[in-house]
Amino acid sequence: MIARIILGLWFAAVIILAFALPMSAHPSRWYELPVIPGLEEKARIVFFHVPAAWLSTVCFVASMVYGIRYLRSRSLESDTKSAVAAGLGFLFCLLATVTGAVWAKFSWGTFWNWDPRQTSIFALLLIYGAYFALRSAVEAEEKRATLAAVYTIVSAAIMPFFMFVVPRILASLHPQPVLSVQGKTEINTMMLALLLASFAGFTALSLWIWNIQVRIQRLELKQTPVFPGG
Amino acid sequence: MFVLGTTTIILFSIGGEGIGADVLSGMLWVVIFFSSMSGLSRTFVSEEERGTSLTLQLMATPAAVLGGKLLFNIVLASGLNAFVVILYFLLIAEFVLKTYSIFVLTIVMGSIGLAAAATIIAAIISKANTKGTLFPVLSLPILLPLLIAVIKLTSMAVEGVAFEEAMDEFQFLVAYIVVMVTVSYLLFDYIWKD
Numbered sequence: 001m002i003a004r005i006i007l008g009l010w011f012a013a014v015i016i017l018a019f020a021l022p023m024s025a026h027p028s029r030w031y032e033l034p035v036i037p038g039l040e041e042k043a044r045i046v047f048f049h050v051p052a053a054w055l056s057t058v059c060f061v062a063s064m065v066y067g068i069r070y071l072r073s074r075s076l077e078s079d080t081k082s083a084v085a086a087g088l089g090f091l092f093c094l095l096a097t098v099t100g101a102v103w104a105k106f107s108w109g110t111f112w113n114w115d116p117r118q119t120s121i122f123a124l125l126l127i128y129g130a131y132f133a134l135r136s137a138v139e140a141e142e143k144r145a146t147l148a149a150v151y152t153i154v155s156a157a158i159m160p161f162f163m164f165v166v167p168r169i170l171a172s173l174h175p176q177p178v179l180s181v182q183g184k185t186e187i188n189t190m191m192l193a194l195l196l197a198s199f200a201g202f203t204a205l206s207l208w209i210w211n212i213q214v215r216i217q218r219l220e221l222k223q224t225p226v227f228p229g230g
Numbered sequence: 231m232f233v234l235g236t237t238t239i240i241l242f243s244i245g246g247e248g249i250g251a252d253v254l255s256g257m258l259w260v261v262i263f264f265s266s267m268s269g270l271s272r273t274f275v276s277e278e279e280r281g282t283s284l285t286l287q288l289m290a291t292p293a294a295v296l297g298g299k300l301l302f303n304i305v306l307a308s309g310l311n312a313f314v315v316i317l318y319f320l321l322i323a324e325f326v327l328k329t330y331s332i333f334v335l336t337i338v339m340g341s342i343g344l345a346a347a348a349t350i351i352a353a354i355i356s357k358a359n360t361k362g363t364l365f366p367v368l369s370l371p372i373l374l375p376l377l378i379a380v381i382k383l384t385s386m387a388v389e390g391v392a393f394e395e396a397m398d399e400f401q402f403l404v405a406y407i408v409v410m411v412t413v414s415y416l417l418f419d420y421i422w423k424d
Contacts, residue, residue: 071420126371133367137358147354150417154350154372157413161375161406 011201017194018047027188034188045103047195051202053096059089064156067149079145084213088206090128097121117174120162127155236261237317254325255384259377262314266307270348271365273299274356296418303345311341328390336383339403343376346410353421376406
């Protein structure tokens with residue numbers, strides 16, 4: 001209960017700060033955000049778009065890991081966890097796509113232009129879509145779990161190709177990753193702190209939703225008789 | 231029949247207008263994609279429908295079944311694609327190649343890649359309830375990197391790029407095929423023995 005209130009307050013603070021903090025060309029006071037040339041006020045999307053995109057891939061990996069666990073242990077619990085993670089990942093993937101498209105409309109002048117980043121997130125959306133189409137097409141629980149696990153592993157094996165081939169074939173207009181290894185100068189401490197706070201909030205929120213969903217599914221699993229009519 | 235149908239539709243939609251080589255090389259792979267989607271999806275479904283899959287499970291090891299199906303799909307895809315390419319050359323006069331070596335290797339490796347991805351997806355859908363419609367849905371995301379690479383290679387062949395410059399893309403195709411075959415080999419046991 002207390003954790004829930006803290007999470008709510010945390011997110012409220014992140015949202016207010018993300019929109020309220022002033023931006024200046026030469027941030028001198030601790031609360032000022034730097035102006036990134038070419039992005040200006042539109043840079044504020046980074047606090048929501050980047051964590052969502054990050055979580056959509058993390059959830060995908062989590063779904064794959066629980067898929068592997070299912071294939072090893074054959075316990076439906078793992079399959080439930082895998083499916084719930086995929087559902088969450090799909091939600092965040094949609095959020096990242098939509099916020100990215102709206103941002104692109106104002107930055108690039110069009111909602112969609114097949115930028116490499118857009119192509120790879122489109123592929124991720126397709127994979128999630130195919131995953132749920134597969135799950136809905138199989139009735140028997142154990143068969144469904146096996147097929148879904150196999151499909152996540154196959155598609156996870158394909159993901160590196162998207163990261164490798166797509167950026168090489170098409171030039172990207174997407175802003176560079178802010179948290180890159182080289183250590184960027186464009187971002188200051190306040191911006192980094194807020195971004196990390198948003199990351200923490202998003203991660204805690206998704207863990208919480210995931211936990212609730214898994215518990216609900218577990219109860220439903222208990223309610224349905226294992227041998228119907230028997 | 232399917233190949234003939236799509237090529238005719240493309241010819242009608244072009245309507246005698248001059249059209250870029252890029253678009254033509256893209257459309258070649260659209261025809262190939264859809265014709266393989268209808269052909270390669272039958273691999274395991276036919277076994278399930280005729281009720282022969284149980285016997286196969288008893289008689290052969292999963293690796294042997296997968297290998298046989300994979301080889302069959304490679305032969306089928308190569309034959310299908312050869313047919314598509316011949317038809318495409320005959321019917322579309324604007325489609326002129328400059329680097330034949332790139333094109334031939336692209337078709338061969340594209341066929342192998344298509345067959346490798348299609349085999350594992352076909353094994354998955356043969357256990358599902360709605361078999362026909364699910365196959366394109368599941369294979370499109372898996373085939374997307376392959377399609378992007380082969381379309382790029384085909385337009386290279388049309389533009390007349392030297393063979394050495396296309397090596398990166400071929401390495402990519404080899405990596406794709408190796409990953410697909412390895413993953414299929416590792417996971418096939420789980421699907422097959424259900």
